[in-house]
Amino acid sequence: MRPSGALILAMLALSVIASLLAWPLWPAAILAWLATLRLLRGLPRASRRQAGLLLAVGALLWGIALARGTPYPLSHAFTTNQTLLMMFAGVSFLTLATPAVRSGEARSGSRLGTLLGAHLFGAAINLSVVFLFGERMQRDGRLNRTQAAILGRSFAAAATWSPFFVAMGVALTYAPGLDYLALLPWGLLAGAALLLVNLADVARLDEPFQGYRSSAAPYCCRAC
Numbered sequence: 001m002r003p004s005g006a007l008i009l010a011m012l013a014l015s016v017i018a019s020l021l022a023w024p025l026w027p028a029a030i031l032a033w034l035a036t037l038r039l040l041r042g043l044p045r046a047s048r049r050q051a052g053l054l055l056a057v058g059a060l061l062w063g064i065a066l067a068r069g070t071p072y073p074l075s076h077a078f079t080t081n082q083t084l085l086m087m088f089a090g091v092s093f094l095t096l097a098t099p100a101v102r103s104g105e106a107r108s109g110s111r112l113g114t115l116l117g118a119h120l121f122g123a124a125i126n127l128s129v130v131f132l133f134g135e136r137m138q139r140d141g142r143l144n145r146t147q148a149a150i151l152g153r154s155f156a157a158a159a160t161w162s163p164f165f166v167a168m169g170v171a172l173t174y175a176p177g178l179d180y181l182a183l184l185p186w187g188l189l190a191g192a193a194l195l196l197v198n199l200a201d202v203a204r205l206d207e208p209f210q211g212y213r214s215s216a217a218p219y220c221c222r223a224c
Helices: 003-021 026-040 045-067 075-079 082-097 111-125 128-137 145-160 166-174 180-203 219-223
Strands: none
Touching (some): 003 026, 082 166, 111 128, 145 180
16 A cells, blocks of 8 residues: 555544544544645646645635634644545545446446436445446447436536535535535435436437446346
8 A cells, every 4th residue: 555545544544533532633634634745746737736826825814814813723724624535535445346347348228227327326436437437338439428418417416415525525514504414305306307407408419329237236227
């Protein structure tokens, strides 16, 4: 295991323990920052500049907040997103369960089955489902417009209700008093509406469709 991976794994374990036992999160935050500094060297130059700019702006705004007498201590700035990092790290380990695939393999699924599969799997493993499905659906290294629309939109629709998505994680972190269980029914309705709109939109495209179908998929998705 690489040092950065070991730091992230230790950060995840320590974050879970701290959350369960109501311990402070700053030890896990230190591990997260160390992993970030190690991984920063591998980013493209443009990404490093963006990260540096965001860090500078954040430091400036935090300095202004301190000058205006914010009640939050400086350590809060380094730990406020720790629960989000814990979620992201935990979800990333789910991608280890995705099998290796060969390009063009298993392209016999229907539009509905691919839509439901991308939506439900994407709700758990996030962006990895796009690469997993895309690798099996592509022909000659490309997806047609219908395939791309079904795959991308179905995955994105899970952001309306899945607690593993960045959007939901940010909402739960920065909206004080937000009750996920109260939000869930409305999120499911919004996700279902987006899926129906997606199906209606791609139905007018006159293109052949070869979707995703796997023996590991749920029976309901294979049956579609």
